[in-house]
Amino acid sequence: MKAIVIEKTESRQHSGIKNLDASELPDGDVSIRVEYSTINYKDALAITGASPVVRKWPMIPGIDLAGTVEQSSHPRWKQGDRVILNGWGVGEVHEGGLAQRANVKGDWLIALPSVFTTRQAMIIGTAGYTAALCVDALVHHGIRPDDGEILVTAASGGVGSIAIALLAEAGYTVVASTGKTSEEPYLKGLGATRTIDRAALSESGKPLQKELYAGAIDAVGGNTLANVCAQLRYRGAVAACGLAESPKFPTTVMPFILRGVTLYGVDSVMAPIAIREQAWERLARDLKVDILESVATDITLSGALELANDVLAGKIRGRLVVDVT
Numbered sequence: 001m002k003a004i005v006i007e008k009t010e011s012r013q014h015s016g017i018k019n020l021d022a023s024e025l026p027d028g029d030v031s032i033r034v035e036y037s038t039i040n041y042k043d044a045l046a047i048t049g050a051s052p053v054v055r056k057w058p059m060i061p062g063i064d065l066a067g068t069v070e071q072s073s074h075p076r077w078k079q080g081d082r083v084i085l086n087g088w089g090v091g092e093v094h095e096g097g098l099a100q101r102a103n104v105k106g107d108w109l110i111a112l113p114s115v116f117t118t119r120q121a122m123i124i125g126t127a128g129y130t131a132a133l134c135v136d137a138l139v140h141h142g143i144r145p146d147d148g149e150i151l152v153t154a155a156s157g158g159v160g161s162i163a164i165a166l167l168a169e170a171g172y173t174v175v176a177s178t179g180k181t182s183e184e185p186y187l188k189g190l191g192a193t194r195t196i197d198r199a200a201l202s203e204s205g206k207p208l209q210k211e212l213y214a215g216a217i218d219a220v221g222g223n224t225l226a227n228v229c230a231q232l233r234y235r236g237a238v239a240a241c242g243l244a245e246s247p248k249f250p251t252t253v254m255p256f257i258l259r260g261v262t263l264y265g266v267d268s269v270m271a272p273i274a275i276r277e278q279a280w281e282r283l284a285r286d287l288k289v290d291i292l293e294s295v296a297t298d299i300t301l302s303g304a305l306e307l308a309n310d311v312l313a314g315k316i317r318g319r320l321v322v323d324v325t
């Protein structure tokens, strides 16, 4: 079986494609023939070593996979089942999806929704499923389409692209913040009504600014998240999931105590199965095939290695889907 393997010596980390024997994989109660994986921002951090994502070496990266069960001793899964895995430390502490086989815990899997192929599920991947978790947070907060505009930051990235499509399909008016102003047609094609330049949010600003947005989805952190909080309307909410700008959050309590703003933290890695299934139900119901195709770029395992630096530089639009076969 072919796999990307990350190895570490005392002085450096190396990522390359290797031919492994399936017996070299860790134990798991379900063995999967992987068909597609993805490159998320976190996978790019792992492959390049830019951040300490990997905590065990050697490691097969890939926080996502979709494929077919080959063997199972888990009560929920049998040979032939089509499954998806997102997160749970796979690609970080347990060998991941950028390989032709994976042995995993059956408790980590969810059934592939019948409307999707394994490729389409991986166009969505952790980025898209996290976008759905963020949309669910805003909907459960009680924000309705007629409450006002919803801001999506890192709009042309994986989380941002799928978040725009899901919000637009649910009837919300979406403002897309992006560093790629040339991608305005793409973002409007996903359902954004207008775009703003992300530079307008990335400088340090006052903790309370003009109230603009009913809600927001932020994958950026740093000054951007602080400015988003400062621009939310009274009792608005932001679902924060990322740190593409910075892990820092330089603001004050003012938006929270004077405007009743709510900050929802969104984690995809350890989210309980019921929450995941709800998110995948939204994705299956609201994502149209033409939208999925418009965000997808198909690559191979070697393409994943070549493009990891471009992902971290914010140069990629939408989602990279990896055919591992």
Ligand code: NDP
Pocket: 040, 041, 042, 126, 127, 130, 153, 154, 155, 156, 157, 158, 159, 160, 177, 178, 179, 180, 198, 202, 219, 220, 224, 240, 241, 242, 243, 244, 245, 266, 267, 268, 269, 311, 312, 313, 314, 315, 316, 317, 318
């Ligand atoms: P992508 O690589 O697909 O997209 C990242 C986007 O962020 C870029 O395309 C760019 O969009 C924007 N960006 C890049 N650099 C900056 C910067 N300095 N300031 C502002 N924006 C920037 O990543 P994903 O969509 O997969 O992930 C986005 C973030 O969300 C990452 O930090 C990731 O780790 C996090 N994440 C967290 C999850 C969780 O469980 N909490 C799950 C999934 C992702 P543009 O040019 O349009 O501004």
